[in-house]
Structures are given as structure tokens and as C-alpha cells.
Amino acid sequence: MATVARxxxxxxRWRDVLEERRFLGPILIAPAVLFIVALVGAPLALxxxxxxxxxxxxxxxxxxxxxxxxxxxxxxxxxxxxxxxxIIFTLVSQAIVLVGAGILxxxxxxxxxxxxxFRFLILLPxxxxxxxxxxxxxxxxxxxxxxxxxxxxxDILPGGGExxxxxxxxxxxxxxxxxxxIQISPxxxxxxxxxxxxxxLAMAAxxxxxxxxxxxxxxxxxxxxxxxxxxxxxxxxxxxGATGLKKFWYVTLPLQLPIATVALLFGIVFTATDMTVVYxxxxxxxxxxxxxxxxxxxxxxxxxxxxxQGAAISLYLLPALAIVAILMLRFARRVEVT
Amino acid sequence: xRRRDSLFTYLIVGPFAIVLAFPFxxxxxxxxxxxxxxxxxxQVPYKFNADSPTxxxxxxxxxxxDYRQWLQNTAIVGVAVVLITLLLxxxxxxxxxxxxxxxxxxxxxxxxxxxLVPPTLLFLPLSRVIAELDLHDRLWSLILVYPSFTVPFSIxxxxxxxxxxxxxxxxxxxxxxxxxxGALARVVFPLSVPGILTVVIFSFSLVVNEFVYAxxxxxxxxxxxxxxxxxxELIRGDVFYWGxxxxxxxxxxxxxxxxxxxxxxRFIAGLTGGAFR
Numbered sequence: 080m081a082t083v084a085r086x087x088x089x090x091x092r093w094r095d096v097l098e099e100r101r102f103l104g105p106i107l108i109a110p111a112v113l114f115i116v117a118l119v120g121a122p123l124a125l126x127x128x129x130x131x132x133x134x135x136x137x138x139x140x141x142x143x144x145x146x147x148x149x150x151x152x153x154x155x156x157x158x159x160x161x162x163x164x165x166i167i168f169t170l171v172s173q174a175i176v177l178v179g180a181g182i183l184x185x186x187x188x189x190x191x192x193x194x195x196x197f198r199f200l201i202l203l204p205x206x207x208x209x210x211x212x213x214x215x216x217x218x219x220x221x222x223x224x225x226x227x228x229x230x231x232x233x234d235i236l237p238g239g240g241e242x243x244x245x246x247x248x249x250x251x252x253x254x255x256x257x258x259x260x261i262q263i264s265p266x267x268x269x270x271x272x273x274x275x276x277x278x279x280l281a282m283a284a285x286x287x288x289x290x291x292x293x294x295x296x297x298x299x300x301x302x303x304x305x306x307x308x309x310x311x312x313x314x315x316x317x318x319x320g321a322t323g324l325k326k327f328w329y330v331t332l333p334l335q336l337p338i339a340t341v342a343l344l345f346g347i348v349f350t351a352t353d354m355t356v357v358y359x360x361x362x363x364x365x366x367x368x369x370x371x372x373x374x375x376x377x378x379x380x381x382x383x384x385x386x387x388q389g390a391a392i393s394l395y396l397l398p399a400l401a402i403v404a405i406l407m408l409r410f411a412r413r414v415e416v417t
Numbered sequence: 418x419r420r421r422d423s424l425f426t427y428l429i430v431g432p433f434a435i436v437l438a439f440p441f442x443x444x445x446x447x448x449x450x451x452x453x454x455x456x457x458x459x460q461v462p463y464k465f466n467a468d469s470p471t472x473x474x475x476x477x478x479x480x481x482x483d484y485r486q487w488l489q490n491t492a493i494v495g496v497a498v499v500l501i502t503l504l505l506x507x508x509x510x511x512x513x514x515x516x517x518x519x520x521x522x523x524x525x526x527x528x529x530x531x532x533l534v535p536p537t538l539l540f541l542p543l544s545r546v547i548a549e550l551d552l553h554d555r556l557w558s559l560i561l562v563y564p565s566f567t568v569p570f571s572i573x574x575x576x577x578x579x580x581x582x583x584x585x586x587x588x589x590x591x592x593x594x595x596x597x598x599g600a601l602a603r604v605v606f607p608l609s610v611p612g613i614l615t616v617v618i619f620s621f622s623l624v625v626n627e628f629v630y631a632x633x634x635x636x637x638x639x640x641x642x643x644x645x646x647x648x649x650e651l652i653r654g655d656v657f658y659w660g661x662x663x664x665x666x667x668x669x670x671x672x673x674x675x676x677x678x679x680x681x682x683r684f685i686a687g688l689t690g691g692a693f694r
Contacts, residue, residue: 103512103516103597104512104516104521105512107508107509107511107512107516108508108509108512108513108521108524110504110505110508110509111505111506111508111509111528111568111572112509112524112528114505114564114565114568115528115531115565115568115569118543118561118562118564118565119531119534119539119565119569120531122539122542122543122546123534123538123539123542125542125545125546126538126539126541126542129541129542129545134545136544136545179433182429182433183429183430183433185429186425186426186429186430187430189422189423189426191423191426191427191430192423195678197430197431197434198678198681199674199675199678200434200437200438201430201433201434201437201438202674202677202678202681203437203438203441203670203674204437204440205677206622206670206673206674206676206677207441207666207669207670207673207674208622208625208626208628208643208644208666208669208670208673209626209628209644210626210628210644210645210647210648211643211644211647211648211665211666211669211670212440212441212666212670213648214647214648214652214662214665214666215440215441215443215444215663215666216440217652218443218444218447218659218662218663219440219443221659223458224455224456224458224462224659226443226462229462233461291436291437291440294437295437299681299685300685302685303685303686348533348535352535352537352538353535353537354537354628354629355628355629355644358628359648373537373629376537376541377537377540377629377633380541380544381540381541381544381633386541386545389541390541390542393537393538393541394538396535396537396538397538400533400534400535400538403533404530404533407530407533408526408530
């Protein structure tokens with residue numbers, strides 16, 4: 080190449096450096112690493128520092144107060160309810176997601192007519208911006224015009240077939256086998272459920288929205304896991320006479336466990352650290368009953384301008400995230416081996 | 418497939434699809450409804466009554482609100498963030514896949530773990546930093562901060578894609594006299610166009626999705642993005658524009674879902690291919 084011939088010694092030295100693996104690697108990686116350190120590492124450290132001070136929104140530095148913010152947060156009843164809500168919302172919604180995605184992925188991995196269209200419908204909740212689809216749920220759970228309530232309290236059979244869904248719900252919930260905790264009073268068509276105005280129902284609504292938006296994500300990860308299962312295993316299971324539930328329990332489940340765990344861990348992170356759903360749907364209400372750690376930290380740190388206090392609240396998430404990260408690494412390695 | 422099997426598949430997939438897609442069907446129904454139909458409790462909401470269907474809500478959204486401005490802001494931030502992301506993540510992803518061996522593998526995993534650090538942990542300190550930098554209420558604040566979650570995620574995806582391109586191709590280019598960077602630009606990048614497109618789409622959608630930073634850093638109506646503007650500006654006390662609101666939520670969702678569907682397989686391959694393979 081002509082350019083090489085004309086290059087001055089200095090240029091050549093620079094070019095040689097770029098040819099050298101030892102130098103080229105770090106040169107290519109460094110900008111990204113520096114950026115991440117500056118915008119993730121440094122703010123994280125700053126969050127820890129702020130949480131140890133009484134800083135307010137007006138000033139970056141405050142008096143050093145040790146662990147006082149963490150103690151104060153813990154002593155507040157609102158904080159503890161937020162912590163409990165975070166755990167409940169995450170665990171219940173992810174349990175629903177695991178079961179739902181397990182079933183759905185098994186069906187969706189097959190080849191059938193209209194698969195592309197069904198996949199499109201199923202992916203919608205995951206593709207749509209969360210803040211916007213949660214606004215959609217505000218309307219679905221509206222106090223006056225809720226479509227859920229309309230459907231529950233009207234005769235939905237065409238031509239006056241006399242089928243009111245709320246009667247079926249009341250009948251089902253009047254059974255004795257329901258545990259005390261989820262017993263509900265019968266639905267009155269005159270005074271339909273206020274989904275976002277009553278603490279228990281609001282929690283149920285939040286869990287439903289979380290499960291709804293994570294389910295497609297978990298499903299596609301499960302499908303990837305099922306698709307990567309070697310067909311020989313399927314054949315071997317058939318030869319050995321394993322079918323149906325037996326095959327699922329002894330063959331599919333153990334093989335899918337690592338990737339299912341990865342999907343679950345992602346789901347836990349996405350749900351526990353999410354602020355959008357609660358912020359838009361209930362804003363922590365009614366009566367602060369549905370706050371989670373993230374919304375409580377936002378209200379404290381931004382709306383009440385107690386920066387240090389807010390940072391301490393959100394940092395209560397960190398141990399949980401660290402555990403998830405460690406588990407994820409362990410399972411990632413296991414998947415690599417198999 | 419046998420008939421019975423496929424019927425069984427529809428019986429499972431059908432109900433799931435109905436439940437998952439219902440909110441979007443409902444958004445569409447509401448967006449097309451006239452006010453005298455929407456706010457009349459006696460009407461059957463599953464069919465159009467009174468003056469419905471109408472395009473009044475869409476016209477209201479585009480003519481009477483800042484929706485167009487928010488679309489534009491989101492597009493500006495999205496394009497800028499995608500460019501920054503590519504600039505940082507392409508070289509890093511390639512280097513981690515090829516050049517740095519065992520040490521690179523752990524660095525790659527480390528970068529991926531930073532994706533798990535959520536905005537909800539960082540928005541408080543960053544709100545101070547943004548104020549100090551005088552970026553509050555400016556789109557630049559979002560352009561600066563958003564790559565902090567798109568870059569780790571994109572590096573991880575790209576690492577997976579670059580690993581699938583055989584190194585022999587580059588070696589051949591090197592033997593032919595190309596420099597390493599030349600081989601990168603002329604051989605590797607053209608082959609990874611599908612991977613790069615996947616990164617572009619998913620980074621862009623992460624930007625459209627982001628809510629926490631957007632409501633923390635921006636307070637003026639005309640600087641807001643879609644995710645922040647619709648829930649904070651169109652829902653005002655007791656004044657609701659439900660028809661326009663549902664139109665506003667539906668418009669970005671449909672194209673994003675179509676793109677997801679097109680690039681889904683590559684996305685999964687990238688997400689699970691980095692190390693989970």
C-alpha cells in the first residue's frame with residue numbers, strides 16, 4: 080500500500096501499536112470502560128456517600144451523619160411497608176410469570192399456523208414503553224369507567240342469556256377453602272370494586288401489571304432454552320418411554336433449570352428495581368399502602384428533597400441485587416458447561 | 418402437525434394472547450371513541466356508539482398537546498444515544514470477543530453486571546451531578562446519562578455476535594495486507610450488520626422506555642420525552658383526556674412491537690450467547 084511507503088517513522092510507530100494485540104485490545108475497550116465507570120461506578124459511590132450525609136437537594140455536600148439515614152429509614156413505618164411491598168410484588172408476580180411462561184413457551188415453540196401473529200400479540204406488553212402501557216391500565220382500572228367492572232357486572236351473553244360474571248366470582252370466593260388472607264367481600268354491582276382505591280385491590284392490580292409485562296420476556300427466554308435442547312434427547316426420552324408429565328419432570332425440567340433461573344433472576348431485577356408501574360398506577364396510594372422502595376426513595380429524595388435519606392432508602396436494594404448478580408454468574412457458568 | 422395437537426396449541430396460546438394483548442385492543446377502542454360515547458356509563462363499551470368511531474382524539478393529541486414535541490424529543494435523544502452507544506460498544510464488544518482472552522471474559526461479565534445496577538439506584542446522585550453541570554431541563558442530560566445502560570447491554574449483545582464470526586476471515590484479510598482496523602471495518606462490521614441493527618433497535622427502545630431519569634432531570638413540558646410527558650402532562654388532576662391518552666400510548670407501542678418481532682431471534686441469541694451458551 081502506498082500510504083505505508085510514505086509514512087514517516089512516527090506514523091509507523093503509531094501504526095505498529097495499533098497492530099499489536101496487547102495494545103489494541105485495551106485501546107478499543109478503554110472508552111467504554113471509562114464511560115461506565117464515570118456514569119455507573121462514580122454515581123453509585125456518590126449514592127453511598129450521600130446516604131451517609133444529611134445532604135438536601137440544594138447542596139451536594141452535607142454533614143456526615145454515619146448510618147443515621149439507614150436507621151431513620153428502618154424506623155419509619157412507611158419504609159417497612161415499602162420494603163414488604165417490594166418483596167411481595169416481586170415474588171408473587173414472578174411466581175405467576177414462571178408458571179405462565181413455562182406453559183406458554185411449550186406451546187409457542189411448536190410450529191403452527193399464525194405463529195408469527197400470535198407471537199406479535201404476546202410480545203406487545205414487553206415492547207411497549209412501560210410508562211405508557213401503565214397509563215393504559217389506569218384506564219382499565221378506572222373508578223367509574225373500568226372495563227373490568229363493566230364486564231363483571233353486565234350480562235355478557237348476547238341476547239339476554241343472563242350470565243353476570245360477578246355472580247360466578249362471588250360464588251367461587253364464597254367457598255371455604257380460600258385462606259383468610261385473600262378472602263374478599265362479595266362484589267355488589269351497585270358499588271363495583273375500586274381497583275386503585277382500595278389497598279388490597281391496588282396491590283393485586285400492581286402485581287397483575289408486573290406479571291403482564293415480564294411474562295413475554297420470560298417466555299422468549301424459555302423458548303430459546305427449549306429450542307436449544309438437542310433433538311436426540313427428545314428421541315432418547317421417547318425410546319425410554321418417558322412422555323407427558325414424566326418427560327417434563329425428568330427430562331425437560333432439569334435441562335431447562337439453568338436458563339429458567341436466568342430468566343427468573345432478570346425478572347426479579349426488573350420488578351424489584353422498577354419504579355414506573357407503581358409511580359404511574361397508584362403513586363404509592365391509597366394512604367401510602369402500595370409504596371415500594373423505589374417510589375419511596377423518589378418521594379423522599381426528590382419531592383421532599385432529602386437527598387441523603389432517599390439515597391439510603393434506595394441502597395437497601397443493593398444487597399438483594401448483589402445476591403442476584405452472584406447467582407446469575409454461577410448459573411451462567413453452569414449453562415456454559417452443559 | 419396432527420390436528421388434535423394443533424388445536425391443543427391454539428387452546429393454550431389463544432387465551433394467553435387475549436390476556437396479554439387486551440390492553441392494546443382496549444387502547445385502540447378508547448382512542449377511536451367520541452367523548453359522548455366514552456363517558457356514558459349506559460353504553461356497551463365493546464362496540465362503537467353515539468359519534469364513534471372518530472379521529473377527534475388523534476387530532477386533539479397532535480394539535481392541542483405537546484405530543485409532537487415529545488415525539489421529536491424522544492427521536493433526538495434516541496438517535497444521539499444510539500450513535501454514542503455504537504461508538505463505544507462496537508470497539509469494546511469486538512475487542513472483548515477477540516483480542517483479550519480469559520481476562521476479557523471476566524471484564525465482559527463485569528460490564529454486563531453494571532447493566533443490573535438500575536436507574537432507581539443512581540437517579541438521586543445523578544440528579545445532583547446534572548444540576549452541577551447545568552444540564553437540568555435540557556435534552557443533553559438524557560443524552561449523557563442514557564448510554565450508561567445502553568452501552569453495557571450493547572457490549573454484551575455485540576460480544577455474542579462477534580464470537581459467531583470466524584476469526585479465519587480476518588486472518589485472511591490480514592494476510593492480504595489489511596491492517597487490523599482495516600480488517601475490522603471491511604470484513605467484520607459488514608458481516609455483523611444484523612447484530613448491529615439488533616443493538617440499534619433495542620438501545621432505541623430502552624431510550625423510549627426510560628422513565629425515572631426523564632422525570633427527574635426534566636421539568637419543562639416542551640423538553641419532555643414520550644414516557645415522561647404522557648403520564649405527567651396529559652393526566653392532570655381530574656381533567657382526563659382518556660381518548661387522546663390511549664392514542665398517545667398506542668402510537669409508539671405498535672411499531673416497537675413489530676420491530677421486536679422481526680429482531681427477536683437475534684436478540685435472544687445475543688442475550689443468551691455471550692456466556693449463557
